[in-house]
Amino acid sequence: MSTYLRPAGLGEALAALANAKLAVLAGGTDYYPARVGKPVDDDILDISAIADLRGVREDGDQWLIGATCTWSELIAADLPPLFDGLKAAAHEVGGMQIQNAGTLGGNLCNASPAADGVPPLLALDARVEIADSAGSRSMALADFILGNRKTALRPGQLLTAILVPKTMHSARSHFLKLGAREYLVVSIAMVAATLETEAGHVRAARIAVGSCSPVAQRLPLAEAALIGKPCDAALGAWLRAEHLAALSPIDDVRASGAYRLEAALTLARRALNHLGAQA
Numbered sequence: 001m002s003t004y005l006r007p008a009g010l011g012e013a014l015a016a017l018a019n020a021k022l023a024v025l026a027g028g029t030d031y032y033p034a035r036v037g038k039p040v041d042d043d044i045l046d047i048s049a050i051a052d053l054r055g056v057r058e059d060g061d062q063w064l065i066g067a068t069c070t071w072s073e074l075i076a077a078d079l080p081p082l083f084d085g086l087k088a089a090a091h092e093v094g095g096m097q098i099q100n101a102g103t104l105g106g107n108l109c110n111a112s113p114a115a116d117g118v119p120p121l122l123a124l125d126a127r128v129e130i131a132d133s134a135g136s137r138s139m140a141l142a143d144f145i146l147g148n149r150k151t152a153l154r155p156g157q158l159l160t161a162i163l164v165p166k167t168m169h170s171a172r173s174h175f176l177k178l179g180a181r182e183y184l185v186v187s188i189a190m191v192a193a194t195l196e197t198e199a200g201h202v203r204a205a206r207i208a209v210g211s212c213s214p215v216a217q218r219l220p221l222a223e224a225a226l227i228g229k230p231c232d233a234a235l236g237a238w239l240r241a242e243h244l245a246a247l248s249p250i251d252d253v254r255a256s257g258a259y260r261l262e263a264a265l266t267l268a269r270r271a272l273n274h275l276g277a278q279a
Contacts, residue, residue, distance in 0.1 A: 005022070118210055172275060178190065233273050235272040244261060
């Protein structure tokens with residue numbers, strides 16, 4: 001008979017992970033669809049009752065998003081314009097039922113190349129907090145997701161929080177997604193962008209593209225090209241095709257690799273134009 005554990009405290013959960021091989025369950029919106037037509041016989045560690053893993057709050061020079069914070073909780077949270085892009089992505093994660101149950105931490109640990117939460121969090125320069133029975137540490141999100149369905153989590157470890165640094169300058173973000181239809185669809189391409197501005201000019205830029213490589217990618221060439229540029233509704237014109245050289249889109253049933261690349265460039269330009277007009 002399978003084991004099902006639902007601890008109320010993080011310490012209890014980490015102790016259980018240290019002593020047994022357990023499948024970690026939060027919202028279950030990725031876990032159960034992956035097992036349709038198969039027996040669910042894993043030993044389960046359900047972390048949904050651990051209060052310390054919920055919510056969003058300021059924590060010194062950063063924002064802390066609990067690993068089991070749901071998309072609906074994020075949407076409802078009182079957050080600055082820096083989080084507009086992440087909130088826009090939250091609205092794209094399935095329907096209302098999925099947003100009510102699905103968690104940000106689960107989205108990252110599932111490590112899909114089309115995970116809606118990854119590009120906006122990369123554009124926020126996010127880090128993840130990882131804990132085990134020996135303690136906790138943080139690492140860059142860019143180092144956490146290693147490939148399609150692969151992360152840096154080791155046996156006995158649990159992702160406990162997402163950490164977003166506060167910015168030095170006025171900042172806001174945006175997110176755009178292209179699919180075969182507007183909602184309830186796996187993306188063809190998606191782009192998130194964050195701009196920090198001062199005196200009408202770009203002081204820092206972070207742009208990330210999803211569904212165009214095994215792991216969502218930042219665009220360092222594009223980011224560097226934007227520094228010092230005036231913020232206006234034509235900001236996206238500074239973006240060039242060569243700035244997307246880090247991407248490696250594939251051909252599949254949704255789109256060709258060439259179309260994905262062109263779509264990513266168009267989405268990135270639109271996102272920058274939107275942010276430039278608002279700055």
